Amino acid sequence: MINFILSEFFIKKMEGALKKTKxxxxxxxxxxxxxxxxxxxxxxxxxxxxxxxxxxxxxxxIFDVSHMGEIFFRGPQALDAVQYLTSNDAAKLFPGKxxxxxxxxxxxxxxxxxxxxxxxxxxxxxxxxAANLEKDxxxxxxxxxxxxxxxINESADYAQVAIQGPKAGKLLAEFTKTDLAAMSYYTFTxxxxxxxxxxxxxxxxxxxxxxxxxxxxxxxxxxxxxxELCQKGEKYGIVPVGLGARDSLRLECCMALYGNDIDxxxxxxxxxxxxxxxxxxxxxxxxNVLLKQKETGIQRKLVGFEMIGRGIARHGYPVYVDxxxxxxxxxxxxxxxxxKAVGMTYLPIGKTEPGSEFQVKIREELVTAKVVATPFYKFxxxxx
Amino acid sequence: xxxVNLFFSKDHEWLRVEGDMAVVxxxxxxxxxxxxxxxxxxxxxxxxxxxxxxGANIESVKAVSDVYAPVSGKIVEVNQNLSNAPVLINQExxxxxxxxxxxxxxxxxxxxxxxxxxxxxxxxxIAGE
Numbered sequence: 001m002i003n004f005i006l007s008e009f010f011i012k013k014m015e016g017a018l019k020k021t022k023x024x025x026x027x028x029x030x031x032x033x034x035x036x037x038x039x040x041x042x043x044x045x046x047x048x049x050x051x052x053x054x055x056x057x058x059x060x061x062i063f064d065v066s067h068m069g070e071i072f073f074r075g076p077q078a079l080d081a082v083q084y085l086t087s088n089d090a091a092k093l094f095p096g097k098x099x100x101x102x103x104x105x106x107x108x109x110x111x112x113x114x115x116x117x118x119x120x121x122x123x124x125x126x127x128x129x130a131a132n133l134e135k136d137x138x139x140x141x142x143x144x145x146x147x148x149x150x151x152i153n154e155s156a157d158y159a160q161v162a163i164q165g166p167k168a169g170k171l172l173a174e175f176t177k178t179d180l181a182a183m184s185y186y187t188f189t190x191x192x193x194x195x196x197x198x199x200x201x202x203x204x205x206x207x208x209x210x211x212x213x214x215x216x217x218x219x220x221x222x223x224x225x226x227x228e229l230c231q232k233g234e235k236y237g238i239v240p241v242g243l244g245a246r247d248s249l250r251l252e253c254c255m256a257l258y259g260n261d262i263d264x265x266x267x268x269x270x271x272x273x274x275x276x277x278x279x280x281x282x283x284x285x286x287x288n289v290l291l292k293q294k295e296t297g298i299q300r301k302l303v304g305f306e307m308i309g310r311g312i313a314r315h316g317y318p319v320y321v322d323x324x325x326x327x328x329x330x331x332x333x334x335x336x337x338x339x340k341a342v343g344m345t346y347l348p349i350g351k352t353e354p355g356s357e358f359q360v361k362i363r364e365e366l367v368t369a370k371v372v373a374t375p376f377y378k379f380x381x382x383x384x
Numbered sequence: 385x386x387x388v389n390l391f392f393s394k395d396h397e398w399l400r401v402e403g404d405m406a407v408v409x410x411x412x413x414x415x416x417x418x419x420x421x422x423x424x425x426x427x428x429x430x431x432x433x434x435x436x437x438x439g440a441n442i443e444s445v446k447a448v449s450d451v452y453a454p455v456s457g458k459i460v461e462v463n464q465n466l467s468n469a470p471v472l473i474n475q476e477x478x479x480x481x482x483x484x485x486x487x488x489x490x491x492x493x494x495x496x497x498x499x500x501x502x503x504x505x506x507x508x509x510i511a512g513e
Contacts, residue, residue, distance in 0.1 A: 044446070048419055048420055049444065049445040050420040050445055051420075244419070244445060244446045245445075247446065248445050248446070310425075311423070311425065312422070312423050312443050312448075314448060333445055333446070334422040334423055335445075336445055339422075341423070362425075363441065
C-alpha cells in the first residue's frame with residue numbers, strides 16, 4: 001500500500017537541499033503537505049486535493065506558483081527575438097497584454113509553452129515552466145544571438161501567487177488599489193499589493209476567473225502576504241491550494257501540461273493548438289516544418305476523452321485503437337468537480353471525432369473510453 | 385473498544401481474523417496519506433492470492449495504490465459499497481471501509497504481521513525518518 005506508482009508528485013528526491021520559494025514559511029504555518037517538485041519544496045495539498053479543487057470552482061484558491069520561471073527580453077529587437085522563438089504573433093500585443101504561445105523546436109514541437117507579457121516595445125516578460133527553465137533559458141539565449149536583445153533570467157527575484165476562482169477578485173481587491181474589475185482576460189498591469197510593487201495579471205491555470213501576482217520583495221513580506229490572503233480569504237471560502245489540485249484543475253479545463261500533453265515529439269498542430277500558431281507572420285523556428293504539415297495534414301491529434309468502462313486512465317497507460325497499441329495516455333484522473341474519469345491522449349486521425357471509442361489498458365484490462373468535446377469544464381461568467 | 389484480533393502489515397493493510405477468514409482494509413495512516421479515495425478496483429470473488437499479491441487498487445485524485453494480500457488465500461467477499469462510495473475508506477477505514485474478505489490457507493502467516501502496539505511503534509518510526 002502507499003506506493004504512489006504514478007504520481008510524480010510523491011517521489012521524494014532528497015538530493016541536496018531543496019529550493020524554497022519566498023512563500024515557503026507560510027506553507028509550514030498552514031501545515032501544507034510538502035513534497036519535492038522540480039527541485040522545489042512545495043505543498044502538494046493542505047486540506048486535501050478534492051476539497052481544494054472544489055473550493056477553487058465554487059469560491060477560490062491561493063496558489064504558490066513561484067517555481068515558474070520569469071525571463072525578460074530587453075532591447076531594440078526584443079520583439080524580433082520573441083517572434084523568432086515563438087509560434088504565436090507577438091506583434092499583435094500591446095503594452096499590458098498577455099499571450100499564450102509555444103517555444104518551438106526546429107520540428108515544430110514544443111521546447112515549452114509559455115506566457116508572453118508585453119511591457120513595452122523594447123521589453124517583454126516571459127513566464128515558463130519550472131521543469132524547463134534552464135533548458136528554455138539556454139535555448140532562448142543560443143537562438144537569439146543575431147538580435148540586439150538581452151535575455152535575462154530573473155526567476156530567482158520573483159515570487160508568484162495565483163488567486164483563482166469566482167471570488168478571487170473580491171479577495172485581491174482587499175490588498176490593492178488596482179481596478180481589478182476593469183482588467184480583461186489576459187491583460188496585466190503594474191500596481192501595488194499590500195504595499196509591495198507587483199505585476200498583476202488576469203491569467204491563470206485553473207479555467208476560472210482569477211489573477212496571478214508577481215512580487216520581488218523578500219521572503220518575510222511574501223509569506224506575510226500569502227498568510228493574509230489565506231486569512232482574509234476564509235470568509236469567502238477561499239483556501240490555500242497545492243500542486244495536486246493545480247493539476248486536476250488544469251486538466252478539467254483541458255489546459256496542456258508540458259511533459260504530459262505537449263512535448264518535443266508532438267507538433268503544435270498535433271497538439272490541437274493551431275490557435276497559437278500564426279504561420280502568416282515572419283520567419284520563426286519550426287515554421288517550415290509546420291507549413292508543410294499544415295499542407296499534408298496531421299496523422300494524429302490530441303483529444304479529450306471520458307471513460308465508459310470502470311477505471312481511471314492515468315499518464316503513461318497504453319492506449320489501444322482497433323486492437324493495436326497507439327502511444328500512451330497523456331493526462332488522466334477522476335476530476336473532483338465533475339466527478340468523471342477524464343483525460344487527454346493522442347489518437348490517429350479518423351478516430352478523433354467525439355463519440356469515437358478506444359481502449360485504455362488499466363493494469364491488465366482493456367477498458368473502453370470515448371472521445372468527447374473539450375474542455376470538460378467551462379467556467380460560467382455569471383458566477384463572478 | 386480495543387481492537388482485538390487485528391493485525392497490521394508494513395504496507396499499512398489491516399487484517400481482522402474471523403475464524404479461518406480474514407477481513408482486510410487499509411489503515412487510517414494509509415487513507416490519510418492517500419487522500420480522498422475516488423475509485424476502488426476490487427478483486428473477483430474466488431480469486432486466489434498469495435501473501436504479497438496485489439488484491440485491490442485504490443485511487444485518489446493524484447495517486448494509485450495497491451492493496452496487497454497480507455496473507456495467502458481465496459477472496460470470498462468484496463465490499464461492493466466501495467464501488468459507489470469509495471470515500472468510505474477515508475471515513476471509516478477500520479469499519480465500513482473494509483475492502484475484501486479472504487479465506488486463509490496458511491494461518492501461520494499471521495505470525496509475520498504486527499499487532500496494534502507494534503504497528504503504532506512502526507508508524508512512529510516512519511514519522512521520525
